[in-house]
Amino acid sequence: MKTSVVRFLALLLALAVLLSACGQPTATPVPTKPPAAGQPTAAPTKAPEPTKAPASKYKEAPILADLVKAGKLPSVDQRLPANPLVYAGASVGTYGGNWRMGMRGSDYNMLFKTFGVDNLVTWTPDGKGIVPNLAEKYEVSADGTEFTFYLRKGLKWSDGQPYTAADIEWWWAEVAQNKDLEPAGFPSIQVKGEFGKFTKVDDYTFKVKFAAPYAYFLQQIAAPVGAYVSSCPAHFAKQYHVNFADKAKLDQMVKDGGFKTWAELFNARLGAHCQSVWSDENRPNIYAWVVDKGYSPNATQLTFSRNPYYWKVDSAGNQYPYIDKITVDVVQDVSALVLKATNGEIDYQARSFNTDPNKPVLFDNQKKGDYRLVSLIKGQSNTVAIHFNMTSKDAVKRAVFQIKDFRIAMSYAINRQEMIDTIFVSQGKAAQPAPLEGTAFYNKQLATQYTEYDVKKANELLDKIGMKKGADGWRTTPDGKPFAFILEGTKELSGYMADAGNMLAKYWKAVGINAEYKDEARDLLYQRKDNNDTDATLWGGEGGLNPLLDVRNFAPVHYESNWAVAWKNWYTKTKENAEEPPANIKALIQKYDDALLAPSYDAQVKAVNEMLQMAADLFPNIGISTPADGYGVAKNNLKNVPDRMITDFTYTDPFIARPYAWYFGK
């Protein structure tokens, strides 16, 4: 209550000042975030600079212009860096408006994906390339071990403090490598167990050197992981850090907050890895919008307002973002979101409620709610990936699963078109898990081999490998033992998993393989596969756009490579249920390592494609179909929203479509 009263008063005050100071230039602007009154920021504010009235190089939102006039904010030219990022949207927009969304429970990843991934570098809107962002340029050494970043000169945090290489240096040393905050050390900045060496060249230039070639680093810092590296305001974070804060004061804060350790306090105030910025109104950030009313477990609505120091402009020199405010209502149930969307109370959203079953009702109400549906390119490699556990504890099953002809027969036995028609409303086409067509990683063999529905071929193959039918009508193992397995999946991942699993079991029974589908709680599935107890599992096919970012279906190195749990454990040096893989698998893993440590992006693509060719020849797992486009809801007056964009955690939609350049038109 208290804060909202304060905010209300601050608003009144701002209004009063605005009215009285209409038109007259004032002499002493205070460079802090304007709307939040009473910030206990420890650092001293920069000496105020008098605003003259020269012709401004850049233009700004009316609400900021008013604050500048009132002397509460430096002019837009002083707020922007010397070389702001210029992004030209489809059209030059107008300022203002409130972007309404609905968040399900504590799903703040939604905010993260909307505007919290403004990293050192970022993906191009089509996801195919990487472009400078916070850094105005970057260099990679020829051997791929050293990265040099040149930050935009004059970047500022949302409280007006300078954003420099020192901020990143501080995070690198004091957060990522602090044993209390990161018991295992922040993973993505380590190569072969060694942290990259950080060197600050000057305020705006720094170098990172790794023990081995690591071209992949660039993609990592364009992906969500990169937000951790560049989002930590050292001047603010120090008051919560044991090495910098006054001990008595810190202890008191820990005690007052009800925490046990300083790390708990630090994580609560700054977010794990010093990234999350959704709760504390005082925490400075570098994003397009800043917190007004933050997230707390009891919050029913979050609000964000424009960052006056945002460092991007459009082609006409207008400072981004166009939209003034973001309002997020917290709801508990998806149906409440559907209701909101159909009533036109959501301006843009493609999360939580945009499932296939909800599509008809959202489609039908477009006119009533005055919105449109936009298409989303899913980053999945397949709708369903079937993983036969080739390292099963059961020697009989493992022997069968390891026979390539068995897997081929299982693939031929599936009537994919029927599954596509019944489960996926005829969207998508038959395919194996593979990078999607149109990416640099498309491999026709991997994507399309053995996808035709051919029961005869399936039976021939099974006969060929000696799996003859026993007295009970089920095929036995090649050496005559009874053979049956359970296919495990979870509806908690996608509602259609149970349908898919049951249809698969039906097709396989038709060729004499005794298989049953079992749907279970996600936690149980995880526990069982961690213990290497599963026979075969279903999961969504990941890694459709960039296999390196999620390699689970192609090489047994990923936490969720459920087709080879024991081999994966060997690779990750897990002690239990680990087993050294055979030579051909080791070669595949080696290719993956080569790709990770490739010195350049091109070398990396080449290595990945070689790895995919090996995977194609190995044929480790089976898929059903290419994912159909997803959809999102956009109000008709919201402009510059592309009709089709990528949706994927790694590529972070809708940020990839530059929502700071969206605006409300007529």
Added chain:
Amino acid sequence: MLQYILRRILLMLVTLLLVSVVAFIIIQLPPGDFATSYISALSASGATVQQEALEALRTQYGLDQPVLVQYGKWIWGIITRGDFGISFSYKLPVSSIIWERVWLTVWISLLCVLITWLISFPIGIYSAVKQYSPGDYLFTLLGFIGVSVPSFLVALVVMYIAFKYFSVTITGLFSSEFVNAPWSGAKVLDLLGHLWLPVLVLALEGTAGLIRTMRANLLDELRKPYVVTARAKGLPEWKVILKYPVRLALNPFVSTLGWLLPGLVSGSIIISVVMSLPTTGPLLLSSLLSQDMYLAGTIIMLLSALTIIGTLLSDILLAWLDPRIRLQ
């Protein structure tokens, strides 16, 4: 009386301790722990997870220790420091999360009890006095519908009708523009505009039972000789009924207070989820799903405590209301 209350309070503490044990064990029963559910949720959203992170998480939260040790640490913290532990998913102390919601839950529940009484009391009397009249049949029918249709379904139907015919979305306690606004007349009106539906829906479930009990009890009393005597004395009919038989028939209203409370609290979980009310319900559900055990355990403990206190209060009230009842 005082001795009785003291003994009951002692018993309450023992019951609470037992509840805490049972709650803790039940939360631990499903496979996996917070770490697995956290990781699986992350993974479902497409994020890549390292196994070391999983182990680090377990060590950080003490999930690698035996259940007994975890329980002991938790309960010791509560007894000695009033420390309910840390919520894993929110990374905040449990006590800083729940109080606001607990009070709201209590308020909504009490409001529901009040509405339940307000509806069922007059209808119960009417149904008994005018037994087998068309009005009695109508209320009986409505009451049984109220009992047999799950309340969340009623909530969904009403929400749908509001959307379809009035283009209004009734979720949460406030409209979007009022959530973070300072209190004002308009905000109170907005609150009332949102509150009536969940309260009414919740209350409906309890009314039918109470109407039936009231009706049956009153019917028993109405046929007793003292009623005839009162009537013979020439008392007006309303006085005859309200002064004697109704007072006797009141007992179930008071004695059910104890079990009405937990019923409302648990019944409100689904309604709260469906209608996005910031009560303990959705928090309990999500903490159980993510195996955030200290948060879930604390909520269950608190709700149990409220129930036990409610039962005690209703017993005391009953003794005060009806001198025939002896406390032993």
